[in-house]
Amino acid sequence: MTxxxxxxxxxxxxxxxxxxxxxxxxxxxxxGRDLAAIEHHIEELAELGVPRPSSVPLYYRVAVNQCTQAARVQVVGQESSGEIEVFVFQHQGQWLVSIASDHTDRKLEAHSVAMSKQVCIKPVATTAWLLDDVKAHWDQIVLRSWIDENGTRTLYQEGPLASLRTxxxxxxxxxxxLDAAQWPAGTGMTCGTVSAIGGIRAAGNLEMELFDPVLKRSLTWNYQVECLPDVA
Structure with a gap:
């Protein structure tokens, strides 16, 4: 438990x-909602050697102890990267919305997507909204992320939630x-991402924003990545 x-x-x-x-x-x-956009992301990952999914959407299970709210995380090797996703969960009977990064080992992803997700820690923000407060204008909310490239803050991802399943x-x-009727207690779920601008690539940080243009507010989180040596 975490x-x-x-x-x-x-x-x-x-x-x-x-x-x-x-x-x-x-x-x-x-x-994604748009099959063409899903195919684009599949092709984007195929360039890294990642096999096509067996179905869409696909629900990967990751050990819950991989969740963290630390601002600095450690990964093995130089070939991992993050991506912003909506993170939903329940608290006292209410659905809450936050953001998280599905940090993934891109080298291992070519061998096993499930394993590539499991080996990397999943940074989660420390702020949240009530899902009921944003449901009516959900599609207008925007996912964004930035990375540092050669000292320059670079827009890495940007797209509306209209492109993703609700x-x-x-x-x-x-x-x-699960063949279940009720949400399992203590379960959190990330809800997909938008394509990387310029292609998926490693970076030493990820700055994330979920921007609500209707209520004029954002959920933000930024984490730094320390790469540990990949020794054999």
Missing amino acids: TLNFQVTPVAGAAFQADVVFQNLVVAGWA PDDLVAGYLKS
């Missing part, structure tokens, strides 16, 4: 602290895969 702490800012009422004990982590892959859709799909 406990993560979130500062939740509702549209109405005071902000509150949500301390959530997670028992399961699910990474929803190939979660949390309701992904939750229903995961429950169907």
Whole structure:
């Protein structure tokens, strides 16, 4: 089990602290609505030798102890990279929305996508919103991320949530895969990502933003990556 702490800012009422004990982590892959966009991402990863998925969407299980809210993380080798995703979970009967990075070992991904996700830690932000506060304008919300390249802050990802399946859709799909009626207690799920601008590549950091143009607010998180030597 892993406990993560979130500062939740509702549209109405005071902000509150949500301390959530997670028992399961699910990474929803190939979660686009547009089949052409999914194919683009599949081809993007195919350039790195990643095999095509067996189905879309696909629900990967990752050990929950890989979740962290540390601002500095460690990975083995130089060939991993992050990507911003919406992160949804329940707290006291309410659905909350935050952001996380599905940091992935791109070299290992060519051998096994599931293993490449498992070996890398998953940074999670410390702030969250109520899902009910943003459902009505969900498609207008924007995912963005930046990386540092040669000392320059570079836009790495940008796209609206309209390009991805909604949390309701992904939750229903995961429950169907479990043949279950209720969301498993203590389960968090990342909800897919948008394409990397200029292609997937490693970086020593990832700066993330979930921007709500209707309510004029953002969820943000930034983490640094320390690469450990890949020795044999």
